[in-house]
Amino acid sequence: MSDSTTPAQSITGERADLLETLAKHRHFLRFTTRDLTDEQAGQRTTASELCLGGLVKHVTAVERGWADFIVEGPSAMPDFSSMTEEDFARRADQFRMLPGETLAGVLKEYAEVAHRTDELVAALPSLDVDHPLPKAPWFEPRARWSARRVLLHVIAETAQHAGHADIIRESLDGAKSMG
Template sequence: MAGKVSPTPDERGGLLGFLAQQRQAMKVAAYGLTDDQARAVPSASALSVGGLLKHVSTTESGWIDLVLKIEPKPFAESMASYQENYRLGPDETLESVIAAYDRVAARTEEVIAGIEDLNQEVPIPKDVPWYPHDVPAWSVRWVLLHLIEETARHAGHADIVRESIDGATAMPLQAAAEGWPETNWLKPWKPAE
């Protein structure tokens, strides 16, 4: 992915393209990190790059479960594991979390490809306090737009956390991850020696 989403002939392709771009931004923020660096919490928040990757993966999977009308866990049970979804545990690796995220992405692509109409209703769970109580359903389109927004928000968080770890920023990291040639205006990131 060369920094911009390719022009797409239709809405579905555009939505999936922008979601894929934001997923890539999340993974680029982790490029070149060790597991310990991915667990690091170097900024004023309690966020880590690995924890953010784990969170967006879990979140996207949960939204696709809703699209498929898979009954979510009860709210109280979900909240008990909420904080764990923001942490890369001692037995988890950055590689395993990224692999899980890739599987979630493939599942999302497959599910969305199989939906005929993006206006299809996605019923709103009633026991989650921040979901609206006066709206019975979202659409699949709304869910995709929300996933783009949610992932983009956390990609920004991951950028800040990453820069706090070693000073690396998004475009040089992307250039390194994708093997772009060095130019006068952009030098791919290299690990400190």
Template sequence: MTTSPENPTSLPSLEGERGELLHALAEQRELLLITVRGISDAQAVQRTTVSELTLGGILKHLTRAEQVWTQIIAKGDGELPEGMLDMEQYRMVDGETLAGLLEQYAAAARTTEDTLAGLPDPGRIVPLPRTPWSPPETVYWSVRRILLHLIRETAQHAGHADIIRETLDGASTTAQR
């Protein structure tokens, strides 16, 4: 599979558990990308439901999520990555384009895959950064659990994106495959 701005995910060639987890994440990314296929920048920022979510905002948020979680894995220091709590990650702002967001998503996907390919053990434990919703004690997750979280979050938002797209112009992921 070739990586491009339209298809920023490559199905990882890693074997074993890491390969399976990265493959599952890549599949969810592909489903998300179907929802933005053929839309304009104006459509990418258009709200179609009572939710504030837009296709561009979802894409931008998932890009930031991969960047943040990859940093948490790579650094392993429990520090809060810059921009993790920034609410601008949920919406396209003036000057941003769908093409630009797709390029950033592709770069984030490659960084995630490269970071995970270099780790010897998905069971490695990493301290999570403190957030306003964190318990008072330090919480630790395995790299495996972080990957499962990314898969879940990407799948959840791909579902949101499918509803937004279907409301926008009648297209659905199933019909566009």
């Protein structure tokens, strides 16, 4: 993959492998949006609430949040235990294209976040740096995640949503990204 999110040639070993894998899945996600209008990027094509632009927004927010976690620890994450229905509704906006949003803008923001993550991974003194996870019903109590574990999570999240995007795109106009 040769794009702006591909790891620099000087990065080797585990970091290069992690960043190359993440770059591959980012590519597949972005590729599902090729040649679409803003309206198509916001269109739901399945029983799900998901749309292609919303998936890119969500993955952008996830990657940004976890990169912040690597640097700042749990203070970078929301206090999930005190979130209201309104808070969860606002978070749901990351899964859809909102009025005034464009596919080009969403993709540009994703590229910026990806670039920042790649630079962070390259600059980390160690992938073993870890922080406690915030309290949330979906996290094991007192668990800690290393930068490595966070990157594996971001890779899994990106790959999963690239697959969702492929289904949505095929339902939209028959185009396939992965098969």
